[in-house]
Amino acid sequence: MYKLGLIGYPIQHSLSPWIHERLLQKAELQGEYRLFEITPEDDFKEKVLELKEKQLDGFNVTVPYKEKIIPYLNDMDDIAKEMQAVNTVVNEKGRWVGYNTDGIGYVRSLENAYPDLFEHLNRKIMILGAGGAARGIYYALTKFGFAQIDIANRTQEKAEDIAKLGKDNTKTKIFTIEEASRHLDEYDLIIQTTSIGMKSVDLKPIVQLNRLNPETIMSDIVYQPLKTQILQDAERLGARILLGHTMLLYQAQYAFEIWTGMCPDVQEMEYELLAVLEGR
Template structure:
């Protein structure tokens, strides 16, 4: 009986319970996935102790607690350590360990949609933004062996910090959003990692898409709305699209794998989740 859950605030509208109950069903496992909302006014240490006392197998962590949870854990995997952020916790052999599944989740979603992209590790990637998601994606792509990963951000210092995560073979340029507008045609994959466009289709994209390379993949990690203005503009200019809700699914798949040692085929879940999001 797998007792699983999510901590964060606010989380009442989280899609994680639906995703993980479907994964439990597909795996043929009994279990439950619950929301453990912790408001900023509550005693975090006390709430985590209460959670640990429930004999829970594991839980996900979302904002604003991805860093705050770390001192309450017994260890981190190498990715969570590099990210300085945890989104998945497992209780194993009496101890609590933290993981970060965002980067691998993104790679899985990309490989599922466009396996051909992985045939050439010299493909050029541009990451827009330099927050936690950008850090996770840069690290995952670098660890996978991609060597040409550039970062554009309004604040260069944050982008430069992320660039330090690259392996010895990586070739990373850091520049402003304005500069990114001038060179979008150079890239095979462009990833929008900022919150621009979230919840509102009408917001102006972070960059202006005009000239794009043939067969470029354009990705937005925002999943509400599904088709952001950024993605719509990219499609009108001939791009192949990667939608944000697929990263959500595949990072959950990896978290479920950590808890159960079972990698579950997502089957029709991608379309089912799309229908849920479009119905909101």
């Protein structure tokens, strides 16, 4: 009987329980996935100690605690150490070990949708934004050995900091958002990683798509709305697109694999999750 859960704030509308309960069913495992909301007014240390007493097999961590959980862990994998952010914790015989599944989850979703992209590593990739998600995605893509992964961001220093994670075989140029708009036709894959496009933030696309190549894959990690304005515009211009909910699903798949050692196929769950999101 697996005891799993999620900490963060706010999390009452999280899709994680639905996803992980479906993963348990697909793996034919018994278990439960519960929400453990920790408000900013709560004593975080006290809540973490209460969580330890529950002897969970594993739990996810979402904002604002991906960094705050680190001092309470016994160890972290290499990716989490590089990211200095943890979104998955596994209980290994009483020892809490932290992982970050975001980057690998994104790459898995991309590989499932567009396997042809991975046939040649000389593809040119542009990442828009330089936050935590961009950091994880950049690092995961460098592990695959892609030759050129450029970053466009309003603040150059943050982008330069991410570029330091690059491997010897990965070249990275840093652009402003305005410069990126002028170079879009050079890229095989463009990944929008900021909150721009969310229902509650700003629906206007981060870059102008006038120079977008129809052969390009346009990806957005925002999944509410399901098809952001930048994805709608890219699709109208003939480009291929990747919806944001797929990253959510595949990073959960990787977390589930860490907890249970099992990796259920989630391809059909993409459509189920779409239906859940459309019903919201």
